[in-house]
Amino acid sequence: MTMLRAESVTLGYARNPVVHDVTLDITEGGVGLIGESGSGKTTLARAFLGLLTPMSGNIWYGDQTLKKSDLRKFRKDVQPVFQAEALDPRMRVGTSIAEALPRAARSRVTELLEQVGLDPDLATRRPHQLSGGQRQRVVIARALAVGPRLLILDEPTSALDVTVQARILDLLASLDTERLLITHNLAVVERLCRTSHVLFAGRVVESGPTGDLLAAPAHPYTLALRDAVPKLGGDPPQAKGRTEAVPAATGCAYRLRCPLAVPECERPPAPRDVQGRQVACHRAEDVLGVT
Ligand SMILES: Nc1ncnc2c1ncn2[C@@H]1O[C@H](COP(=O)(O)OP(=O)(O)OP(=O)(O)O)[C@@H](O)[C@H]1O
Numbered sequence: 001m002t003m004l005r006a007e008s009v010t011l012g013y014a015r016n017p018v019v020h021d022v023t024l025d026i027t028e029g030g031v032g033l034i035g036e037s038g039s040g041k042t043t044l045a046r047a048f049l050g051l052l053t054p055m056s057g058n059i060w061y062g063d064q065t066l067k068k069s070d071l072r073k074f075r076k077d078v079q080p081v082f083q084a085e086a087l088d089p090r091m092r093v094g095t096s097i098a099e100a101l102p103r104a105a106r107s108r109v110t111e112l113l114e115q116v117g118l119d120p121d122l123a124t125r126r127p128h129q130l131s132g133g134q135r136q137r138v139v140i141a142r143a144l145a146v147g148p149r150l151l152i153l154d155e156p157t158s159a160l161d162v163t164v165q166a167r168i169l170d171l172l173a174s175l176d177t178e179r180l181l182i183t184h185n186l187a188v189v190e191r192l193c194r195t196s197h198v199l200f201a202g203r204v205v206e207s208g209p210t211g212d213l214l215a216a217p218a219h220p221y222t223l224a225l226r227d228a229v230p231k232l233g234g235d236p237p238q239a240k241g242r243t244e245a246v247p248a249a250t251g252c253a254y255r256l257r258c259p260l261a262v263p264e265c266e267r268p269p270a271p272r273d274v275q276g277r278q279v280a281c282h283r284a285e286d287v288l289g290v291t
Pocket residue numbers: 013018035036037038039040041042043044184
C-alpha cells in the first residue's frame with residue numbers, strides 16, 4: 001500500500017529547482033532515499049512532511065493531495081525523526097516527550113522510554129546528560145508519542161559510533177511503524193528498507209528492491225556508492241571514476257563522472273524498467289554486466 005506519493009515533483013528554494021520531476025511512492029516495508037550530500041534527500045523529505053510546497057507536481061497522502069488533506073491528521077500520522085541536536089537543551093527529556101503527547105496521555109512517558117530501550121529514570125535528565133545514542137532514542141520516543149503511521153528519518157544514526165548505530169537500527173527495525181529513511185549509508189537501507197531510491201543531482205537515477213540494487217546495481221552511480229561504502233559506519237561515499245563534482249547541465253547529469261559515459265549520454269536518459277528496477281541510464285545493461 002502507498003502511504004505517500006510524490007508525483008512529478010520539482011522542488012527548490014527561491015525558485016531555483018534542486019529536485020527535478022521526481023515520482024516516488026512510500027510503500028510498506030521501509031523506503032530508503034540514498035545519495036551523496038546535496039543530492040536533494042532532505043529537500044524531498046521536507047516536501048513529504050508538508051514543509052516545502054512543490055514548484056510543480058503534487059504530494060499525495062492517500063487519495064488527496066497534501067494541499068487538500070486534513071493537515072492535523074497528517075501531522076499526527078507522519079512524524080519526522082531528525083538529528084538528536086534538535087532536542088531543546090534546557091528541557092528535561094521526560095518533559096520533551098510529554099510535550100508531544102496529548103494532555104490525557106502524559107503518563108505514557110515511562111512506557112515510551114521503555115519502548116525505545118531507555119531507563120525511565122532518565123526522564124529527569126537534560127539532553128547533555130545523555131549519550132548520543134540515548135539522545136537519539138529520546139528523539140525516536142518523541143516521534144512515537146503521537147502514534148504515527150510513518151516516520152521520516154533523516155540520517156538517524158550518522159552521528160553515532162558503529163555499535164550504537166547498530167543498536168538504534170535494531171530498535172527501528174523492531175517498530176511496527178512504516179519508515180522513509182534518508183541516508184548516505186547503504187548498509188543502513190539494507191537493514192531497514194525493502195525498497196530504495198538513489199538520487200543524484202536531484203533526480204532519481206535508480207529505484208527498486210534494496211537487495212537487488214545492492215547486489216547488482218544497474219546505474220553506475222549506485223555501483224560507485226556501493227563500492228565506496230562496504231560496511232556499516234563507513235565514511236560518506238566518494239564516487240569512483242572521474243571526480244568532477246558539478247553535475248552535467250545537459251544530458252545525463254552523471255556523465256562527467258561516469259566511467260562508462262558515451263556520446264549517447266548527452267541525451268537525458270528516461271527511466272526504464274531493467275531487471276525489476278527503474279533505472280535512468282542508457283548503459284544499464286552494461287552496468288549489470290560488470291556487477
Ligand atoms: N534552505 C535552503 N536554501 C537554499 N538552498 C538550499 C536550502 N536547503 C538546501 N538547499 C540546496 O538544495 C540542494 C539539496 O540539498 P539537500 O539538503 O536536500 O541535500 P541532501 O541530499 O539532503 O544533502 P545532505 O546529505 O548534505 O543533507 C543543495 O544544493 C543545497 O545547497
